[in-house]
Amino acid sequence: xxxSTLPSQDAEPRRVSAPVLDVVVxxxxxxxxxxPCVRRLRGYLVEHFPYRFRITIADNAxxxxxxxxxxxxAGRYPEVAAVHLPEKGxxxxxxxxxxxxxxxxxxxxxxxxxxxxxxLLPLVAPLISGHSDxxxxxxxxxxxxxxxxxxxxxxxRGYNLILRGTLAxxxxxxxxxxxxxRSDVAERLLPMVEDPGWFFDxxxxxxxxxxxxRIHEVPVDxxxxxxxxxxxxxxxxxxxxxxARVARALSTGRLPLAALREQLGRNPxxxxxxxxxxxxxxxxxxxxxLVLYALFRAGLGPQWxxxxxxxxxxxxxxxxxxxxxxxxxxxxxxxxxxxxGLVVFAIGLGLTSGSLALLHSVTASxxxxxxxxxxxxxxxxxxxVRFLMLRVWVFRS
Numbered sequence: 001x002x003x004s005t006l007p008s009q010d011a012e013p014r015r016v017s018a019p020v021l022d023v024v025v026x027x028x029x030x031x032x033x034x035x036p037c038v039r040r041l042r043g044y045l046v047e048h049f050p051y052r053f054r055i056t057i058a059d060n061a062x063x064x065x066x067x068x069x070x071x072x073x074a075g076r077y078p079e080v081a082a083v084h085l086p087e088k089g090x091x092x093x094x095x096x097x098x099x100x101x102x103x104x105x106x107x108x109x110x111x112x113x114x115x116x117x118x119x120l121l122p123l124v125a126p127l128i129s130g131h132s133d134x135x136x137x138x139x140x141x142x143x144x145x146x147x148x149x150x151x152x153x154x155x156x157r158g159y160n161l162i163l164r165g166t167l168a169x170x171x172x173x174x175x176x177x178x179x180x181x182r183s184d185v186a187e188r189l190l191p192m193v194e195d196p197g198w199f200f201d202x203x204x205x206x207x208x209x210x211x212x213x214r215i216h217e218v219p220v221d222x223x224x225x226x227x228x229x230x231x232x233x234x235x236x237x238x239x240x241x242x243x244a245r246v247a248r249a250l251s252t253g254r255l256p257l258a259a260l261r262e263q264l265g266r267n268p269x270x271x272x273x274x275x276x277x278x279x280x281x282x283x284x285x286x287x288x289x290l291v292l293y294a295l296f297r298a299g300l301g302p303q304w305x306x307x308x309x310x311x312x313x314x315x316x317x318x319x320x321x322x323x324x325x326x327x328x329x330x331x332x333x334x335x336x337x338x339x340x341g342l343v344v345f346a347i348g349l350g351l352t353s354g355s356l357a358l359l360h361s362v363t364a365s366x367x368x369x370x371x372x373x374x375x376x377x378x379x380x381x382x383x384x385v386r387f388l389m390l391r392v393w394v395f396r397s
């Protein structure tokens with residue numbers, strides 16, 4: 001992604017059609033806090049942000065005068081825009097604005113500005129440079145400074161532990177209202193995000209992580225808003241339902257995350273990544289094979305020990321490469337992949353059995369180390385053939 005590095009603010013601020021950054025402030029019944037929030041945010045951006053920007057107020061069906069205040073601010077400041085949605089939902093508002101924005105980087109923050117604005121430039125800089133795909137402010141990362149009550153602290157940490165246990169999430173803070181995403185990533189990722197409410201953030205991050213996208217975390221200074229109107233119980237129940245729904249979607253392979261990896265070029269299953277992961281799986285499989293062969297050799301003889309050890313490790317090898325090397329998840333196509341993996345196994349069997357037959361034709365009673373050496377060499381050749389066939393046939397995109 002190539003962006004102009006020219007400063008955005010002239011002596012006379014002017015409206016621009018394509019800002020580098022679009023900061024969305026979702027609001028619901030915030031007639032009192034909205035104006036000081038926007039004035040403070042705009043003042044910070046004018047003074048400290050070196051690119052063109054826009055602030056978009058996304059009103060979620062407010063029933064007070066929030067929409068009037070938003071229109072007033074949009075009329076007063078060229079960099080401010082106002083959008084009114086007839087339905088509630090923070091996720092719905094963000095999705096609506098982000099999918100229609102022409103900015104290169106899309107961000108959002110809560111209207112209470114609990115997060116110190118000094119973290120904004122570190123948040124979006126990796127996205128502007130193209131280094132990362134998403135960025136999140138984290139109140140749980142090392143270096144963050146947080147002021148909030150014990151109840152919210154326990155809930156926040158407990159929720160993130162649940163995410164790690166159920167969805168294997170590796171990001172540290174799903175709920176901090178301070179996030180950004182590159183527009184090209186949002187264009188492809190947002191259609192997969194279904195939640196219109198508070199779980200939107202979590203779902204976005206989980207899908208991004210599973211798609212192999214790069215998530216940048218910024219430790220933030222954060223002060224709890226004592227006037228927060230979030231219904232903690234209702235939000236927690238909705239989040240748990242969302243976790244169950246996303247877990248089901250991931251387990252069935254319903255979401256086209258592998259295609260997203262290919263489109264965005266962050267594919268950990270690209271050739272270099274595939275080779276690294278395949279090598280790791282191969283080392284583990286070879287060690288398991290040699291152990292099994294040594295165990296079976298005494299009772300079954302060299303050929304049957306080779307067949308049995310290869311068969312056991314082949315099934316495990318195909319499953320491991322399916323998930324870790326080529327990023328295929330869910331049960332769809334699993335049996336077909338295993339059947340094709342057995343064909344690849346048969347080729348490996350031919351190579352290793354042929355090496356044993358060749359060794360025994362040369363010497364009637366070869367030493368055990370000679371047998372193992374012949375098998376290692378044959379396995380190296382079989383490994384190269386296996387990788388090629390898995391890539392171009394079994395797990396082709």
